[in-house]
Amino acid sequence: MRKLFGYFRSSAAFRVRIALGLKGLAYEHAGINLKPGISEQKADSYKALNPQGRVPFLVDGDVSLSQSPAILEYLDEAYPEVKLLPTDMVERARVRQLSALVACDIHPLNNLSVLTYLKGELGADDTATNTWYCHWIAEGFAALEALLAASGQTGKFCHGDTPSMADVYLVPQMWNARRFGVEVNDFPILQRIDKNCCAIEAFKAAAPENQPDFPQ
Numbered sequence: 361m362r363k364l365f366g367y368f369r370s371s372a373a374f375r376v377r378i379a380l381g382l383k384g385l386a387y388e389h390a391g392i393n394l395k396p397g398i399s400e401q402k403a404d405s406y407k408a409l410n411p412q413g414r415v416p417f418l419v420d421g422d423v424s425l426s427q428s429p430a431i432l433e434y435l436d437e438a439y440p441e442v443k444l445l446p447t448d449m450v451e452r453a454r455v456r457q458l459s460a461l462v463a464c465d466i467h468p469l470n471n472l473s474v475l476t477y478l479k480g481e482l483g484a485d486d487t488a489t490n491t492w493y494c495h496w497i498a499e500g501f502a503a504l505e506a507l508l509a510a511s512g513q514t515g516k517f518c519h520g521d522t523p524s525m526a527d528v529y530l531v532p533q534m535w536n537a538r539r540f541g542v543e544v545n546d547f548p549i550l551q552r553i554d555k556n557c558c559a560i561e562a563f564k565a566a567a568p569e570n571q572p573d574f575p576q
């Protein structure tokens with residue numbers, strides 16, 4: 361039994377959906393509604409599974425995991441037929457470097473709990489919160505664009521001509537950037553790679569608008 365607890369527009373869950381799709385692994389979708397006021401991630405029943413109260417959470421047979429980076433690395437080792445990380449050590453480090461830029465330096469600053477804290481405890485209004493959101497994406501994307509521009513290893517995708525873990529991180533962050541009105545035209549390499557990814561079935565199937573919990 362393989363079950364993914366997620367939310368249609370959680371970018372961390374989106375990453376795992378892409379990886380499962382690229383590896384051809386079927387799974388059952390378990391929707392956890394993060395919408396403020398509903399907040400199913402805070403329910404005792406869900407926290408009994410994942411005490412952090414966040415998505416994604418993957419159950420794969422006897423294995424239960426939170427944290428998308430851990431889930432992605434686990435999937436890559438457990439199901440190595442389609443690899444998301446290169447076999448060469450230095451290339452692998454490059455893919456992890458690009459991935460971490462999104463996972464560690466962009467996404468955590470813009471997570472729902474952080475935005476809720478900014479608005480609630482610190483009294484930021486919608487304009488200030490949006491400015492915060494877009495600032496951290498634009499700053500991170502500028503660095504990512506520069507890294508990709510500087511390397512001959514950048515290809516059709518972030519690393520070469522097949523999708524890697526770095527693309528799995530990039531595409532959901534691009535989706536979020538567009539949702540919040542970040543000027544993505546400032547990042548032509550990211551846009552080109554995103555377009556190439558979104559032509560692939562696994563990326564398309566994982567998109568928020570194609571999830572069972574996407575509001576109709």
Ligand SMILES: N[C@@H](CCC(=O)N[C@@H](CS)C(=O)NCC(=O)O)C(=O)O
Pocket residue numbers: 369370371372373394401413414415416426427428429471472473474
């Ligand atoms: N580092 C975690 C981040 C998980 C995370 O923050 N998920 C968000 C959705 S993208 C969430 O569940 N937020 C709920 C909340 O903040 O209450 C991962 O990559 O899995």
